[in-house]
Amino acid sequence: MNIGFIGLGNMGGPMALNLLKAGHTLEVFDLVPASVQRLTDAGAHALASPADLARSQVELIITMLPAARHVKAVYMGEDGLLAHVAPGVRLIDSSTIDPMTARDVAAAAARQGNPMLDAPVSGGTGGAAAGTLTFMVGGSAADFEQAQPVLAAMGKNIVHCGGAGNGQVAKVANNMLLGISMIGVAEAMNLGVALGMDAKVLAGVINTSSGRCWSSDTYNPFPGVLDNAPAARGYSGGFGTDLMLKDLGLATEAAKQARQPVLLGALAQQLYQSFSAQGHGELDFSAIIQLYTGTSQ
Amino acid sequence: MNIGFIGLGNMGGPMALNLLKAGHTLEVFDLVPASVQRLTDAGAHALASPADLARSQVELIITMLPAARHVKAVYMGEDGLLAHVAPGVRLIDSSTIDPMTARDVAAAAARQGNPMLDAPVSGGTGGAAAGTLTFMVGGSAADFEQAQPVLAAMGKNIVHCGGAGNGQVAKVANNMLLGISMIGVAEAMNLGVALGMDAKVLAGVINTSSGRCWSSDTYNPFPGVLDNAPAARGYSGGFGTDLMLKDLGLATEAAKQARQPVLLGALAQQLYQSFSAQGHGELDFSAIIQLYTGTSQ
Amino acid sequence: MNIGFIGLGNMGGPMALNLLKAGHTLEVFDLVPASVQRLTDAGAHALASPADLARSQVELIITMLPAARHVKAVYMGEDGLLAHVAPGVRLIDSSTIDPMTARDVAAAAARQGNPMLDAPVSGGTGGAAAGTLTFMVGGSAADFEQAQPVLAAMGKNIVHCGGAGNGQVAKVANNMLLGISMIGVAEAMNLGVALGMDAKVLAGVINTSSGRCWSSDTYNPFPGVLDNAPAARGYSGGFGTDLMLKDLGLATEAAKQARQPVLLGALAQQLYQSFSAQGHGELDFSAIIQLYTGTSQ
Amino acid sequence: MNIGFIGLGNMGGPMALNLLKAGHTLEVFDLVPASVQRLTDAGAHALASPADLARSQVELIITMLPAARHVKAVYMGEDGLLAHVAPGVRLIDSSTIDPMTARDVAAAAARQGNPMLDAPVSGGTGGAAAGTLTFMVGGSAADFEQAQPVLAAMGKNIVHCGGAGNGQVAKVANNMLLGISMIGVAEAMNLGVALGMDAKVLAGVINTSSGRCWSSDTYNPFPGVLDNAPAARGYSGGFGTDLMLKDLGLATEAAKQARQPVLLGALAQQLYQSFSAQGHGELDFSAIIQLYTGTSQ
Incomplete structure (x- = not known):
């Protein structure tokens, strides 16, 4: 063709x-x-x-x-x-x-x-x-x-x-959930480790329990848990923070037009914005965990 | 024995x-x-x-x-x-x-x-x-x-x-993530449907994409998506909102003692608290989606 | 002229x-x-x-x-x-x-x-x-x-x-703060009253302390505190919830373009959106206190 | 005596x-x-x-x-x-x-x-x-x-x-509102300045408008606005971030026991916790504005 x-x-x-x-x-x-x-x-x-x-x-x-x-x-x-x-x-x-x-x-x-x-x-x-x-x-x-x-x-x-536009709807809804889940995993992993658990053991429990999600079992943001995730290579490559920020901007804007509240979605957007404003917009979005640990600051 | x-x-x-x-x-x-x-x-x-x-x-x-x-x-x-x-x-x-x-x-x-x-x-x-x-x-x-x-x-x-206490740590970390994910799924499903998507199609996309999680593929809160989830039976049975609220209370309290921020975790706690204060503490926690749709109010 | x-x-x-x-x-x-x-x-x-x-x-x-x-x-x-x-x-x-x-x-x-x-x-x-x-x-x-x-x-x-545009900047910044303060007062008043204080006494303490603000001393959202605030007349008249929502939409959009995080501003926007989605967009914005007490639901 | x-x-x-x-x-x-x-x-x-x-x-x-x-x-x-x-x-x-x-x-x-x-x-x-x-x-x-x-x-x-305990209730309610207002002022000031306004002019508008509050007119966190606020002396002295964090911990714990949602209060707590975790717990709480500007990082 x-x-x-x-x-x-x-x-x-x-x-x-x-x-x-x-x-x-x-x-x-x-x-x-x-x-x-x-x-x-x-x-x-x-x-x-x-x-x-x-x-x-x-x-x-x-x-x-x-x-x-x-x-x-x-x-x-x-x-x-x-x-x-x-x-x-x-x-x-x-x-x-x-x-x-x-x-x-x-x-x-x-x-x-x-x-x-x-x-x-x-x-x-x-x-x-x-x-x-x-x-x-x-x-x-x-x-x-x-x-x-x-x-x-x-x-x-x-x-x-x-119908028309629904490809965009699916992407925006999925990526908003992804942006939320990733921060949720970051908070859960940091909390568990701060309270004395081994990161790999904690990820293992989560991945076989009700907290299981792609952000934990495939793309875990905690360094040392997965060998092939961006966390294993300094958060280079992958899906950049600024791209996630763009998608969350689309999601919250679409929610505004649909008059639909998205409380966690909006807060997630602000957290990626905070991280980007600190100069980390080029890092993979899973680096958001550094907003909590202060590793990169 | x-x-x-x-x-x-x-x-x-x-x-x-x-x-x-x-x-x-x-x-x-x-x-x-x-x-x-x-x-x-x-x-x-x-x-x-x-x-x-x-x-x-x-x-x-x-x-x-x-x-x-x-x-x-x-x-x-x-x-x-x-x-x-x-x-x-x-x-x-x-x-x-x-x-x-x-x-x-x-x-x-x-x-x-x-x-x-x-x-x-x-x-x-x-x-x-x-x-x-x-x-x-x-x-x-x-x-x-x-x-x-x-x-x-x-x-x-x-x-x-x-070691001692780590069973509790694992549970508190997993359930905090679960509480966040469930609200994330509720927001994503509501947003997608408000923007014109069919709920089952949207769940199908999410469940094969990066938004995939237990709250979506096993326990989806949107009515009509899964036949055997609490959403299919009026949110009866399951894991009650007030039990989730208790676990999020443990998580945020543990985070306070560990001096660890949990921004989404704390907001999730407040949202389940809001829903419970409206008189729905006995419903399965996936009923939190009604805080957004107002179905039950 | x-x-x-x-x-x-x-x-x-x-x-x-x-x-x-x-x-x-x-x-x-x-x-x-x-x-x-x-x-x-x-x-x-x-x-x-x-x-x-x-x-x-x-x-x-x-x-x-x-x-x-x-x-x-x-x-x-x-x-x-x-x-x-x-x-x-x-x-x-x-x-x-x-x-x-x-x-x-x-x-x-x-x-x-x-x-x-x-x-x-x-x-x-x-x-x-x-x-x-x-x-x-x-x-x-x-x-x-x-x-x-x-x-x-x-x-x-x-x-x-x-210079040009700064009138809009001043309005958007002031009204974002107003939207946040009003919810802050609603939470503080509800909390104090739930814990056993008289609303007027609490407002009196706040108005002579570091919590003092226009939303408390001039426009208090708690019924019975001020005779001439919208709370005294069923939240009719005044500055509508949907107008506040519009201004918070302008604020968060401006923040997005300025790459500036506004975490409380974004959450406030979502809370007014939640209240409006429940059908209360015409009420004065101080009626947001009902999102907490469920009075109107 | x-x-x-x-x-x-x-x-x-x-x-x-x-x-x-x-x-x-x-x-x-x-x-x-x-x-x-x-x-x-x-x-x-x-x-x-x-x-x-x-x-x-x-x-x-x-x-x-x-x-x-x-x-x-x-x-x-x-x-x-x-x-x-x-x-x-x-x-x-x-x-x-x-x-x-x-x-x-x-x-x-x-x-x-x-x-x-x-x-x-x-x-x-x-x-x-x-x-x-x-x-x-x-x-x-x-x-x-x-x-x-x-x-x-x-x-x-x-x-x-x-009655008994109400002194504590008043303090906890007032200080929760104070903690929220201060972050609200920080966000509003940062947003306005990022969009091109002079900080003193913006504070002047706010202080004579509906955004007026103690955090803005008496204790403005933006450097250069007030000569005698902690912002004018590197955020030394004053009311420490960790003391505000303690009071917000009391407020959210009291809210939990009263089964009262405090969404902005809980988010404010997490933001002061984030700032404290970065090592700034000794600074006056108005230094929270640095969480947004990254000045101190």
Whole structure:
């Protein structure tokens, strides 16, 4: 299939490479020449603007952008995709943005005959490179069916979450819970160790009890518990604190619009904000445990 | 083995019955005659006081009491167990109390030659009846070894958590995390559903993603997601809000003594307190989701 | 002076009437005919659109609008004020909006030669009618000097807060503190009374001690403490919960953009959100005390 | 009057000296010889134990002790005051402790004919030296009347708060509110300054608006706003973070026993705990603003 791809950064770049590996041809665009270069070196064809890309012979356009304002500009800007794309061309936005914007863009696309899916991912840059991302997909069942083979070239877990915007809803809800759980594990581990328990023994108890969670059994923030978690390598790599902070910002903003209280979610956001303000926004989000131990200060 | 058992309530009663079923003989005491009756009907021998029980020919005494003040009174009171028990008789306290008191009592017991374990449980009244409790055990490895066969008659998961008091530490840390996770799941589920997602689909995404936790995949608080969770039966049965509140009280008090901040833990405590103050302390703790939806108000 | 006034609702209407009383002539616009009628009955001249008003012979235009999106539309929309107003006409926006939008609009106005002030108010509909509002004003010192006589016709406390946007900053910071203090007083009063103190005696102690604050000595939320506070009249009138919620939304959003943690501010926002979600958004914000006592549930 | 005084530390020492200055004779006791020495140098008579002091010819005994366990030991211990004091001798405990313990001790004293008041103070070591403390007094109106002249030698604001324990209730409620307000001011000041306002201008607006409070107008935590607040001298002196932490511990514990939620109070406690855990427990509590700015880290 001839696919357009806009946004070739840390996530979009390796995702696009996986599409090439799967045998698709690519028309690509990014503002950063070096990011484009990596893709053209691998066989993609570069275009000068989203408008040019929209006018090329692509059947599907995928976008992977930093925030809602970029998505709005690329799709709905004066010289954006929707102004130039032919009816029938399918659109997939894999950016993580608020559900409302995702629905606005999808509605605008639908009005002019372009089926659109929101398909944010989890799995980080490692998952993007390995082609093992999880896609949380919002849109019609038929559009989801059609998109699945293409998404399968970039990820291994492709989940249909319901209508337009629901991919974003699933991501924002899951990541808010993740942000809360991680701090919960940090507090529980610190408390238990301060009271005299061995960290590995405590994690073992939790992981076979009702406190069991991904943040404890797969990504434990306490140093020495897991050999392959970010805590074992100085909290480098992984899912950065500032990215978690962005997702919690989306969650609390969505909650505000839905008039839904999220007390722990809002407090978690403030704690990651505190940690980021101390200069640790680049560390993996599990480093939030240092806000309690003061290790890094 | 001839075993003494003090505290024959909702938890202690069925635990003692399981000891009888396993072939042990029992000397029992409780302040409530009906609770004693159930055990004597099943073959146990009743005694008039903890002091009498301590002076009987038991090799081991197990206690299951509501709170630290009862444990202190039963063991260290003027006419308590320690004042009358022969050296060498082993002691197991299965009450859920603060680690400091557990250590104080164990130290007093050790000084007069009575090896003692703290062995709080999880699994609720259902687990107590079925003999499937989890025991979190603090004390020496040798004492733990000796106790294991007896505990195995009442539970299926017997975990050694380290020295005296560490059973309590493990329980308090695990349950604080549980209390946080449950509210996190409640917020995430409510937010997702308010934003337009189907609850079962959302739970499915979370349960295969980084938000995965026991509170979501085994005990989901959102009605309709799991057929066998308390949410499916009006939040009856299960682990009561006021019991969770008690455990969070132990956790925050232990944190205060350890000078360890637990921000989400303290906020979770206040939220269960709010829900209990509205008159819902008897409901399963997963009913905390109603604090957000106002369903019950 | 010939003044334009846009936004004649609960706040803007009485403010505009006070300008008429002070002898100014008014050109007015509002989308709601009844709101316009009240002003034309009092001698104002109605115009059909912001554009018409901008093209009329006014020396100064004042706007009082519900939210940032209305401010953006009225000033920067295709057919908005800035597209039609003559250079030199002065602009004052008294809406409560985020500081960033206030600065964007002021910068756009300045670029085309229209000096602009942001001048949000406090004092509620009572203060608007009585002409006793407080104006928190952002903009140059010279522009502030010129505006003062006009603002003095509508308020009695006119404070210069620094450059463009700082009026909004002052309001958002003050009201976040107010929202926190009110909940703090509610918790302290409830706690003291639950522990056996008389509410009036407790308020008396607080008001002469280090807990002293406006929320306690002037607006105490506990029924029976003050005769003239909203608590004495079923929490009717006053400053609505949903307005406080809006201001806390502005505060936490501004904090997010400034990368500044506001832990109590964010939790306060969630508590007012909880109370509003229970159906009490119309009550005065001091009714938040009912979230604790459950009186209204 | 011949008065007994137990507890001659940073607070009790200067308080006792003021009693001497007022012409009373003193029988004193403290565990620390240097503390006793300061008083005997000034004319007091030292005794070897609380029991000796209770048996001496005092009409009134005042105690000023660090925590509830000391109060219980001194009054109700085997060789404590109540075991040796003659009926009719009046008792005043100025320690800051939980209301329940205060009531237990007062009830025990009343049973044997010793009228007792709880009379915790605010005003710090400065107020103790200057004789300008505030006394919050719980007990009968008649006992309060009798005690007033003696208390007036040590303080200038003597408030009757109702029956036994209510002095402690008033202090705990006021100080919880103070702890919340101070963090609220810290967040509001930091937010406003981060958004571009001058700190003094912002404090000026707040102090004449609805955010007005003692923490802002008398004790502002932002450096440079007030010349005579701890912020102007590196947060030395004043009311230490660890003392605020102790009072918030009393407040949340009392709330737990009263089954009363205190969400902001509990979060405030955790924030002071975080700051103390970073090693700043000796700084004035207004230094909590550094938890946000990271200045001291």
